[in-house]
Amino acid sequence: MEQIIQQLINGVSLGSIYALIALGYTMVYGILSLINFAHGEIYMIGAFVGYALTTFLGLGFIPSLLISMLVCSILGMIIEKIAYKPMRNSTRIAILITAISVSLFLQYTMVYFVGPETRTFPQVLESQRLNLFNGNVILDTKNIYIFLITVILMITLQFVVKKTKVGKAMRAVSLDKDAAELMGINVNKIISYTFAMGSALAGAAGVLVGIYYNTINPLMGAGPGLKAFVAAVLGGIGLIPGAVFGGFFLGITETLVSAFGGSVYKDAVAFAILIVILLVKPTGLLGKNLKEKV
């Protein structure tokens, strides 16, 4: 019993990270129907910015988290302007290939500048171990922080999209770009905002992962980036609660697969889930069966 509780704690912490990255994926997809494969790399750069701020400038957790989110949102907007905007009316496959190129470009630019080796992230967040059930279950305060930050960011995002003017404009652009433009919405600006917000979330995830796992490297974005993509599709790509649900679902599933002796197959299981979802319910577990407009 204690073992299962411990595994659930492990799964929820892993899931929080997937959920945070998946939120950014889902936002960009929701507005542009573009799978931004460079998202995992923005997450990696967020981790490196956080590393630089804490190591070289000695900043604390909250300022480095915020600055890192800011840097990533600017980076996200630049990527959109340079790489995706000129391709906006091209075929979807062309845009997808562009996204993969951006992803590789960012990875290897970082390898060139900072080297491929693993770095250790300074421990800027005080952590304490809570012993539950006579020490048979251990809950680290870091787990709680990550979980709370994920939930807070999701609620903020949901609020922005549903209740603010920018959010209304975003939803309008996602429904029909041309009609939105005719109604006086500055589509370019809204798309920039979307990228900025999605990238800021990736930046936050990068810093949190740096603190949680203590190590960062320039290729760290590839694996979690793909997993977050699976999470986003699983929950229903384009849906904010779907991304969070998918993230937790995937995190817990992976942990349980490892718990029952399949640690080597956990990635295979994650991608098998992707295949099954795409075959059975392509709109995701929380998605409604809408007719595709494209």
Add this chain to the structure above:
Amino acid sequence: MKKKFMAMLSLVLVLSLLAGCTSGGGTGTDTSTGSEGGDTIKIGVNYELSGAVATYGTNLNDGAQLAFEEINAAGGVLGKQFEVIVADNKSEDTEAANVSTKLATRDKVLALLGPATSGNTKAASPAANQNKIPLITASATADDVTVDANGNVREYIFKTCFNDSMQGVVMAEFALGDLATKNVAILGDTTSDYAVGLGKAFKDTFTTGGGTVVSEEAYAAGDTDFKAVLTNIKAKNPDVIYVPGYYEEVGLIVRQARELGINAPILGGDGYESPKLLEIAGKEALSDVYYSNHYSPVDTAENVVTFNKAFEAKYGKEPDSFNALGYDMVYFLKDAFERAGEADSEKLKAALEATEGFEGVTGVLSIDEKHNPVKSITIIGVNDGVKTVVKKLDPK
């Protein structure tokens, strides 16, 4: 298109065949004249100086260069100076083979040193065997580097580091004897032959010695979250955990194990040797960790202390085991040249085969009939991030 490609391919093949013939003949004549008239002994160094495992190659080369300098400053060997030709194989096996061929045929070296990894060494070996030039590797620990799949010895290939399986055996004996533990959990990297080899040797020795493997789990290189498998291991309550693998993942495993309240000793192999292990695991977590290694800078033996000082004077940092292995490899070569009596690769090979009780900073070493060394293994213990030499096991 395809025809053109085939034509090109055959042209390349024919050319390389021709190149092989001419240079093969050339080496034969040149060696004899070289040994008579030349006043230097040419040595080819083939290392991973860039690419994925550049740290290994660079560190080995640093150690080797220090030894070459010392020997040349002291008058060289057989009255001649060493002339060292260093080449970078870019951490790629095809490049390792090319470099090895180039050094053997164009530069006409008398001996080849390197590469660092087992895969690259195997790729560099055919050129050494065909040109009858001894190749010495100081760090390729795979069991099949000096012996081929049929159990035949690769004639001109020598190794100065112990085999992977040796490390597993030694640590299993350490766990049974010194730590007096009976139940072990094994958590190994399934994506590396090195870790699989260590794990297998450990398991065999541990179970035949009366111990039980209570849990066997696996991970893949690049993983960052080990909490699920560690929770499984914790439930089995092992006395000791064997984690064959490399420092990046091991650092995280040690940290997460301690975070989950697992306090059993953690054992491993030479893949732990890196300052990164301490950085990643953290000072508090890195306690009760033991691993087998070639060498330790905290060793207080006299030759080790002298080497440490010389190395720090030249490079301004503490040597690691790759530096030490590179350094030893060059002295091992010098020792063989002295016993060979003249600068000739055939005589050198015979002298290498007959090596008995060579004393280096990584231990006393003799070459067995399979061209593997019989040498001492150091067990290093880490407590609160501080390393100590727990035991030095001499060859039996």
